Amino acid sequence: MRELTVAAPQFAASEEPSENLDKAEAVVRAAAAGGARLILLQELFETRYFCITEEPRHLGLAQPFEGNPLIARFADLARELGVVLPVPFFEKAGQAHFNSVAVVDADGRVLGVYRKSHIPQNPGYEEKFYFSPGDTGFRVWETAVGRIGVGICWDQWFPEAARAMALMGAEILLYPSAIGSEPELPGYDSQPHWETVMRGHAAANLMPLVASNRIGDEPQGGREVMFYGSSFIAGPAGEILAKGSRDREEIVTATIDLEACAQMRAGWGLFRDRRPDLYGRLNAL
């Protein structure tokens, strides 16, 4: 047995970044107190989801990876609590802007950065205005709790990303998110679709998966997105182990035996029977 308790806190964002950082610190402390050793904060948790409309001034929120005070603060926290902590942040790199995550190990070491590969552009989710498509490629991280793969939000819709991280040796897949209502499709609810896609990744890769997603209503520039929470942790058959509400701040937690997952992954034979000789079509649009 190699048991890991993971937590996906979900919370609402205020207009004041310092309040969001304090709240994030508080939920990380609470999750660690509850026994979690891997804690998944939400996408871009420092701010409201500023991509609801296209406003150049929000580009000024981006900060470099090196010397980043947000990452430093949460790296200190990770070391103090002994938890593995991916830290989503808005990154400025030269003239480019990325939607990124710094991965911090349980000893506070910053292992590196992953830049979101798949960038959406739909009404209310105007990310191609703000972010370049990530140039790091998919990455996995050797941490104190095991080898983790981290994608970011829209990445979660792509089986290729999940499979690539699985093939690189990931033992668990993590997706910080910011998704909710579609401002131009009143009444439309993507939540079941969103969940089904990721449960499919877990099931196809026999690998646990965690999605954290903010809650709350965020108006911006005449538009409004109601984020639907529903953070969840899935097991290696794609089954839901724990799931949050659509509208309450809470810490979704589950304990997973990573060794049992590894045995299931090997025994079921999917990774033995792949046919890479036939997958060339995937290398084009």
Add this chain to the structure above:
Amino acid sequence: MRELTVAAPQFAASEEPSENLDKAEAVVRAAAAGGARLILLQELFETRYFCITEEPRHLGLAQPFEGNPLIARFADLARELGVVLPVPFFEKAGQAHFNSVAVVDADGRVLGVYRKSHIPQNPGYEEKFYFSPGDTGFRVWETAVGRIGVGICWDQWFPEAARAMALMGAEILLYPSAIGSEPELPGYDSQPHWETVMRGHAAANLMPLVASNRIGDEPQGGREVMFYGSSFIAGPAGEILAKGSRDREEIVTATIDLEACAQMRAGWGLFRDRRPDLYGRLNAL
């Protein structure tokens, strides 16, 4: 609107092939009478699932694609009823044996053959003994009801196969199956896992998906597999539109608007935002 009624019959196999062919014809007639224009028969429906143990004599069941009387009979039936009908069969090709499907259009034309790409080998599912891995690659078929993609059973566990067919322009994914209990894992039930993986393919590709699976208990060579039916039809968000029982012969049917699916597929942006430049890792084990 471009509405298509699809049917996935599920039934038990007898030890007598002629009885199975008669039953298959009867269910195809019943499905067509119910309005179905695309009907998905089960994997290897002519016989019991002979792969439960490794017995060389069963290799004699294979027949060539050309001049195949089973295909000819069901091609005649497809023409008579005006239905698109994939015809799973055990294929002999030179010295090789394949787990195959011939695709028959609604005018009775045999469009070609697909050979199962992913071959399992687990206790009770000894397919690597019987079948070579398919050499056709994934295929899609322009038919009277739209462009269809057909995989076979174990193919249904691989996101790569579903994605390849989607990229080739499939409008619906079909998986004839033979899956049930694991003889060496008493009490283990793969059914939810099986379903979750395929619902994930539907959701990730915004594409309806049909799985047909036999029912019934089949003893062979001291082993026994209880096939669990549960044939289903999923919609483009991975939602279940119709689903069969685990143990009754029935015809699972749903009506899908392929045009609405196509609009959803284009509008959601997943096929716009893929990053083939980052998918190279998928081309190796």
